[in-house]
């Protein structure tokens with residue numbers, strides 16, 4: 001936590017900002033050297049306001065999780081967005097669905113309120129005069145919130161849309177198979193996102209986010225494999241697998257186990273004698 005600065009508490013959850021976050025205003029200044037005066041102030045206020053909305057988005061996830069008895073360790077802002085660190089992920093598909101949907105729902109609500117305000121701004125203007133720049137600010141903030149809704153709902157696991165997809169697939173296919181499919185789709189979308197960010201938009205934050213999505217999904221899948229293996233082992237089922245990041249050496253390989261390289265998942269798999277390891281991965285739940 002020493003690399004993060006604490007902003008305060010909301011609903012008993014600590015809100016932090018990672019030091020790299022301060023690169024964002026610097027990036028705005030660097031990429032828009034022509035900005036000055038009111039336009040510069042508008043751009044910087046907009047960056048702050050958007051990240052304020054990101055905090056509210058993360059609180060949406062955190063409070064939805066709390067309803068299902070899941071606590072949130074903290075919320076941290078990074079240049080590529082916010083992260084609410086939940087104590088655990090719900091393993092019930094509908095709970096995961098509502099927790100994932102709650103974040104974008106907050107931004108939709110903000111956009112709706114801003115839209116309502118702007119629609120009646122002429123009438124309000126007669127009571128409380130707003131400078132034109134203020135109206136421009138609120139209009140842009142509304143569209144940026146709509147952008148956050150659309151962007152977060154892209155089904156690239158582990159982004160919100162990907163979690164919604166995983167939850168819906170899990171209803172029919174089980175959690176493991178659903179995660180495999182969601183992670184594969186997420187990896188394809190991450191590559192497209194990275195290419196679009198790099199080639200079309202020249203947006204390096206987008207490239208960072210794409211790299212994060214590409215690896216974080218696989219990491220979560222690997223963790224799920226481990227938990228699943230443990231669960232089956234504890235249940236004393238007649239099948240189990242263990243995976244290793246490093247090739248087993250020394251006394252481990254001196255036992256009678258057979259180790260296979262699973263290139264798809266990038267792990268060594270300990271095979272129970274006489275049963276092919278791969279079948280464990282894809283066995284129906």
Ligand SMILES: [Zn+2]
Nearest residue numbers: 103104152160
């Ligand atoms: Zn979210």
